[in-house]
Amino acid sequence: MQFQSLGALLWFIPVAGFIILLYLLKVRRREVRVPAKFLFPAITTDVRANALFQKLRPNLLLFLQLLAALLLLTALARPMMQAKGLPGQSVIVVDTSASMRATDVSPSRLDAAKNRLRRFVQELNPGEQLAIIEAGAQVRVLASLTSDKQKLLSAIQQIRPTDTAGALDEALRLAAALVGKSNESRIVLLSDGAFPPVSDFSAGSAKLVFESLGASRDNLAITAMDVQERGGGLEWFVGVRNYGEQRKQAVLEFYAGDKLIDARAVTVEGGQTVGQTLTARQLPEPLEARLKVDDALETDNRAFRVGVLQKPVRVLLVGEGNFFLERALALEPNVKLEKSPSVPDSERGERVGGSNYELIIFDRVAPVPVRARAVMVIKAPGGPIAALGQPVRAPRVVLWEREHPLMRYLELGSLLIDSAPRITPAPWAKPLAESQQTPLIVAGEHQGRRWVGIGWDLLESDFPLQPAFPIFIANLLRWAVGELQTATDLTVRTGAPFNLAVDPAETELTLRDPDGNTRAFPVNEGAVVIPGLERVGVHTLQGRKTEIRLAANLMHADESNIQPRTSIQLGGKSIAAQNTLTTLRDLWKPIALALLALLMVEWWVFVKRS
Known part of the structure; x- marks a missing residue:
């Protein structure tokens, strides 16, 4: 007492x-x-x-x-x-991300969280209030602060799992806004902790409690899948990672148009990744890689691909020429490259649309307003690079955004740069690679156009000679161009928002997910915005004149690494997990x-x- x-x-x-x-x-x-x-x-x-x-x-x-x-x-x-239980006002944040589908806790981690939530409701005393927030790809308030047990139990029934990463940072900030002003309130996070640290967060006067769910880390996952045209055929690569500690054996199956075309036994040591490559003639889509293995998470055992045979990507390189950049672009079979010392008058303009090119690259040339939907600037002020400052000698990359589509599968720790000017990113641009002194690569979207900025001269580094460079160019084409092409099949990551240019005559498109559920999306001026696909598999977007297949894959390290966390990082502090919630009852x-x-x-x- x-x-x-x-x-x-x-x-x-x-x-x-x-x-x-x-x-x-x-x-x-x-x-x-x-x-x-x-x-x-x-x-x-x-x-x-x-x-x-x-x-x-x-x-x-x-x-x-x-x-x-x-x-x-x-x-x-x-x-x-x-005493056991919650204080006067409490907000329960329930993680509904893909890792919460893991079945190491029967019947699943999410079901265990829902059962825990029901006990909270049953133990609710008169005068006490609960709110429930669902943290999936999008945050939903299922129940505002209330003492109505029936309303709370009904809200629990609405909680559904997703195949995406969870927006835990946004959900926690919303919870703090609800009860953060009261020192007798509490924020309870029901999660396995499989999310990156949240730096800019404060619970205010409320106490934050983390209840960790899960019992095992054993999981095999498909972490990469790429399909390229090579010599009139296809090269199909699949990467499999073992997130557990013990050696695991599995069967990797390759499907084309729902037909099994190959199956291979794979053995993956704990913490390691193996790759398998299949070479074949043209195959019917969708393409699917499927792992047959006894593990805790089924969601990341399948990966899909559509839109392998895309329309040509037209690229304009503006500048004096760059052998290494041209060679990297030539490695992409769908790229049609043109070079020019300056931008043609027909391509100049403030408004996006009507360009003959999907991507324009300004190599050491100040950019001018163009009609293209995607622009990359190399060592020149403009676009995402607001200004160039004094040079920095031999900057080393110390941080890069591995999860950004542009930086996926890149290893930049050994990159050597002779000199790079200090750059000031535009307010809307985000640094993707940084040295201790300056950002080196920035990117962002502004006024309907996607921008990429490289702060140094490629010829003053060994970047064009590294294996990461052609991967970066391939990522650039997919990120800057792939999601903006007109009415073509597309492969995306679950939960990631994207937009598509469609027939301007369309007014509304209907999205059907792999479970058969449908949602309607409006079309504005020939563009449709999809906030994110929540299920792994092939989705269909249909209209009067449009039918687009969308393949959605998880491929998220934080979600596939299902090891339950014993602590999480919030607001620069470590929050240890606890399994029994206690509160001080006033007597x-x-x-x-x-x-x-x-x-x-x-x-x-x-x-x-x-």
Whole structure:
């Protein structure tokens, strides 16, 4: 038991002394002669009790009054007792990301979280309130602060799993906005902790509690799949990673148009990745790689690909020429490259659209307004590079965004750069690779156009000679161009928003997911925005004149690494997981009720004796 105002109990000594002093005061009485004392036993007892040195003989009224004083001072001391449950206002954030589908906890981690949430509701006391927030690819408030148990149980039924990463940062900030101003509130996160650190977060006055779910890390996952045209055929690569510690064996199956065309046994050591490449003639789509293995997470055992045979990507290289850049672009079979010392007049313009090129690259040439949907700038001010400053000698890459589509599968730790100017990114541009002194690669989207900026001269580094360079160019083409092509099949990551240019005559498109569920999306000026696909598999986007297949894959390291975290990083602090939630229950109210009952008993005893 704890006391908020322990000093109040110290007042019992003077208060008790004052009550006893009142009993010690001599009472004046009128003397009356009686024939015998035994005829008046009550008076005899009272006289004996009120004698100066007989005062402290047992006296029920004195005991009751001292006990009442003790109860009053105890209530003023605000006693609190630790108990299971939640305080007055609590927000429960439920992680519904892909890793919560893991079945190492029966029937799944998400079902275990929902059962825990039901217990919270059942233990809810009168006057206490709960709110429920679902943290999937998008954050949903399923129930605002309420004490209505039926409403809360109904909200729990709405919780559904996804095949995406979870927006835990956004969900936690929303929870803090709801109860962060009260020091008697609590934010409870039900999750396995499979998400990156959240730096810019504060729970305010609320206490944050992390309950970790899960029991195992054993999981095999398809972490990469790429299909390229080579010599009139296809090269189909699939990467498989073992996130557990023990060696795992599995069968990797290759499907084309729902038909099994090959199956291979793979053995993957703990913490390692293996790759398999299939060479074949043209294959019917969709292409699917499927792992047959007994592990805890099924979602990342399948990967899909559509849109292998894309329309040619037209690229304009503006500048004096760059042999290494031209060679890397030539490795992409769908690229049609043109070179020019300057931008043709037909390509100039502020508005996006009507360009003959999907991508324009300004190599050491200041960019001018163009109609193309994607632009890359190399060592020149403009676009995502607001300004170039003094040069930095031999900058080393110390940080890069591995999960960004542009930087996927890149290893830049050994990159050597002779010199790079300090660059100031535009307000809307995000650094993707940084040295200790300056950003080196930045990217962003502005006014409907995608921009990439490289701050140094490629010829003043060994980047064009590294294996990462052609991968970077392939990523550039997919990121800057792939999601902006007109009405073509597309492969995306689950949960990632993207937009498509479609027939301007379309007003609405219907998206059908692999489970058969449908959603409608409006078309504005020939463009449709999809906030993200929540299921792994092939989706279909249909309209009056449009039918587009969309293949969605998980391929997310944080989600496939299902090891339950024992702590998480929030706001620069480490929050340890705990399995039992306790709170301090205030006891002054029941003590006050006991005091009231005691005073009624004391009054009854006094009246009876009188």
